[in-house]
Amino acid sequence: MVELDGEGRAVSLAEKPPQPRSRYAVTGLCFYDASVVDVARSLSPSARGELxxxxxxxxxxxxxxxxxxxxxxxxxxxxxxxxxxxxxxATFIESLEKRQGLKIACPEEIAYRMGYIDADQVRALAAPLAKSGYGDHLLRMLEEVVL
Structure with a gap:
């Protein structure tokens, strides 16, 4: 859990505290530079032998x-x-996809909507997947108007 100051900056971290100081958890999606290797080498294992x-x-x-x-x-x-x-x-993702008719984290769709690839490239990527729901989704996506 992360504790924030009045301006939304992190001031402390605690792993599974009995009384969290905020409602914000560190999800585990973290990016580090190469110096993290030296930091990891300096750590001592926990009581359960974990870093x-x-x-x-x-x-x-x-x-x-x-x-x-x-x-x-x-x-x-x-x-x-x-x-x-x-x-x-998996059940949560399946429910969202079925109820909304959308795919969660579809790289081709994201690339298309962000302008990294064009419709012809999407069609080419969808071609080998034409008989799957995923390929169908990509082709349907090209026909949709996004508001």
Missing amino acids: KITDINKDSLASGESQLQIMGRGMAWLDAGTHESLLKA
Whole structure:
């Protein structure tokens, strides 16, 4: 969990605290430069013999190198660390895709909508997938008007 100051900057991190100081969790989607290897080498294993990513994040926070991005409304972070949580995440994604007729994290669609590829490139990518729901989605996407 991350504690924020009055301006929304991270001031402390705690792994699974009994009394969280905020409602914001560090999701685990973190990006580091090469110096993280030296930080990881300096860590001591926890009582369970694990190296904790929270310790790397605490080092980054202490050095002033951390940048925090709050996930806004309409975004979800799904834990998939156990068989049960992976199944729950898969069921959640399946429900969204079926009810909304959309694909979650479709790289071709994202690239097309951001202007990285054009419609002809999408058609070429969809061609080998023509008999699957994924290929159908890509071709339907080209016909839709996005508001």
